[in-house]
Amino acid sequence: MKGDNFMRSSYFKKILVLTLTLLLCISVFTACSAKDKQIVLSNNISQQAKAEENEISEKVKEGNKYLSEGKYEQARTIYENAISIDKGNKNTYLEIKDSYIEAGRLDDAFYIIKLAIENKVDTDSMKEQLEAIKKKFQVVNLTGSVNQNEYFKLPEAAAFKINNVDTKVDINWNISSIDTSNPGTYTFEGTAQEYERPIKFVLTVKKAVSNQPGNIAAQNAGSNSKTGVSEQNITDKVKDYIINGQGNKPEAGKLQWSKNFLNSVDIVSLYKKYKAAGGNGQDVESFAKYMTMNAPIPGNWKEMFEKDLYNTYGQKVTRLEYLGGDMYQAYIDNNGSEVPYVAVSSRTGYFHG
Structure with a gap:
């Protein structure tokens, strides 16, 4: 009886040892398998990243080749392809920017950094890069002249070199109307739209030659709508002049208004102020210039x-x-x-x- 109990106890111990050994083996195998999977996955990601880096590097080299050959459109296309592989790669933008600057293509370098900012890549640092490029731009200098008290309008566009190519560019000026009542030299600043080039316009206002009495009548006869003007009809006359009466003038010399803004002006009140300041009440053109410079800005x-x-x-x-x-x-x-x-x-x- 005792022998049977001993054999049973020994049997159960063997079973327990075998079970524990099996569980330990399974645990070790599972742990190793998970670790192996993690290593394989990590290796795959690393290899993919390395492949992307190599592809970007090859694209940039290809773009540099086109750039050195003067094939600027092809270069830009290849550079943009390189960026599209990983739009968040800061070094790609900087490397391409440096290539453009070395080639003397500041506007293209400017474009690449703006692209980085649009793609939200280290925007603070890229904005600093943008300002550094802008400082390298040469100021575009323009000049003009006008007689005292004559109307003058700054040009809306001008042609100058962008990447060594003559390009017509629209201009934003920091002022819309110019006072020519005092002779002298005046400087106005603006910016080339899209290219953000600084522009300076130096205007010379020439002193008016005193009119002889005999010339005044002849001069008045040559002006638009200078007779029969009164407070009762000035509103219609000045609107008609601004909208329809400037056909023979070059576009840069015309008084430009939105019809809605023009209709909102208290023209009669301005006309009274114009005459009180010594303006010729019969000279519609002169009053139109005065109104363009002095009309109140609408609250809305x-x-x-x-x-x-x-x-x-x-x-x-x-x-x-x-x-x-x-x-x-x-x-x-x-x-x-x-x-x-x-x-x-x-x-x-x-x-x-």
Whole structure:
């Protein structure tokens, strides 16, 4: 009896030992298997990242080759392909930027860094890179002259070199109207749209030659709508002149107004002030210039402009940035990115871009 109990106890002990041994083996195997899987996965990710780095490097080298050969469009296409492989790779943008700067292509370098900012890659650092490139841009100098008390409008566009190619570029000025009542030399600043080049315009206002009495009648006879003007008809006459009476003038010399803004002006009140200041009440053209420079800015000009822009181009304004004087830069949304669209005068409502 005792022998049977002893045999049973020994048997159960063997079973227990075998079970524990089996469980230990399974545990070790499972742990090793998971670790092996982790190592394999880690190796795959590392290999994929290395492959992407190599592909980017090859693309950049190919782009550099096109750049050195003067094939700028092909170079940009290849560079953009390199960026698309990993849009978050900061070093790719910087390497391409350096290649462009070395080749003297500042505007292309500027474009690449703007692309990095649009893709939200280390934006603070990239904005510093952008400012560093802008400082390398040469100021575009423009000049002009006008006689004292004559109307003058800064050019809306000018042709100058972008990447060594003559390019016509629209300009945003920090002022919309110019006072030519005092002779002298005046400097105005602006920015080339899209390219952000600094622009300076030096205007010389020439002193007016005193009119002899005999010439005044002849001079008045040559002006537009200078007879029969009164407070009763000045509103119709000045509106007609601004909208229909400037046909023979070059575009840069015309007084430009939004019709909605023009209709909001208290023209009679301005006309009285104009005459009180010594203005010729029979000279509609002269009064139109005065009004363009001195009309009050409407309190709801933003709403009026936004309505005009939407009715004209179907675009909604996302932001207005003050440029100086009565000028503002209007931004719109373009595929998720905020971009400058037109410059607008808060006084006249006229916009261009």
